[in-house]
Amino acid sequence: MQWDGISEFVYVAENESFTLASKKMAISTAQVSRQISALEKRLNIKLFYRTTRKVSLTEEGRFFYQHCRSVLDGLDAAERAITNLQSKPQGKIKLTAPVTYGEKQILPLVNNFIKQYSDVEVSAYLSNRQIDIVEEGYDLAIRLGKLSDSTMMAKKLGNRANYVCASPDYLDMHGIPHSILELNKHSCLLGTNDYWHFRESGREKSIRVTGRLRYNNGYSLTDAALKGVGIVQLPDYYVQQHLQSGELVTLLDNYRAPDEGIWAVYPQNRHLSPKIRLLVDYLAEQLL
Structure with missing residues (x-):
């Protein structure tokens, strides 16, 4: 009883016509009118x-419409979500990720994923540019660090640590x-940013470093550190194996910045399709 007339009301409000509403609902105009009355x-x-x-709409009608539209949208989303749970993942996924992290961590996992779901196709574009995924038609983006776009939905997939290290x-x-201030006495290997990030006395802190070498490539910076050219600050996936082997040594661990988030970011749709939801869940399971 409490739902009677709600759909008719929304259709009339959106079409500004009882006749158009009745045609779209495939019922008589008289029935629409009776329900609204x-x-x-x-x-x-x-x-x-x-x-x-x-x-x-009257003023009260506009207020009522906003709530009714939200309720109907929620019901539609719930119905689609249940339908999707029962459907087999299929179709294309277009995703983007940062270059190095994408090729080293994400795409190998995507390869495992598509082996499980033979009806899924994936197109990936690796770029360190902050891509507008809505404007450029992407289903999913992998982002590192702090998120700035609040219009997107996001799920945390894991964390990455940044290490300051050098060769023995x-x-x-x-x-x-032994302190971050002492870095000004050393040759620091620079990437695209002049600032390194730390935590001192419980607060995050960025300091400007200098050196005679600058690359926009983490592998080249790692190689320079391994060859004793200087001190470097890089994410774990560049240096972890060298730290484990002893080829590199971590420094200033007491000042190490908090781990950064790894995120799956996607448009703020009412629901995720089965293929996107499964891929995001799979990545989270493997990376957390």
Whole structure:
């Protein structure tokens, strides 16, 4: 009883016509009119201004419409979600990820994923540019660090740690820095940013570093550190194996910045399709 007339009301409000609403709902105009009249009587308010030429919402009607539209959207989303749970993942997924992290971590996992779901196709574009995934038609983006776009939905997939490290040969020759201020006495290997990030006395802190070498490539910076050229700050996936082997040594661990998030970001749709939801869940399971 409480739902009677709601759909008719929304259709009339959106079409500004009882006749158009009845055609779209495949019921008679008289039935639409009866349902709206009964709804107005039940609510004890006037929902529409009616003239021979136009139907428009009253102020109370506009307020009521906003809530009714949200309710119907929620019901539609719930129905689609249940249907999707029962359907087999299929179709294309277009995703983007940062270059190095994508090729080293994400795409190998995507390869495992598509082996499980033979009806899924994946197109991936690796770029360090912040891509507008809605404008450029992507289903999913992998982002690192702090998120700035609040219009997107996001799910955390894992964390990455940044390490300051150097080779034993470099430290034997130049000494070990025991505070972040001592970095100004050392040759720092620079990437695209002049600032390195730390945490001191419980607060995050960025300091400007200098050096005679700058690359926009993490593998080249790692190679320079391994060859004793200087000290570097890089994410774990560049240096972890060298730290484990002893080829590199971590420095300033007491000042290490908090781990950064790894995120799956996707448009703010009402629901995720089965293929996107399964891929995001799979990545989270493997990376957390």
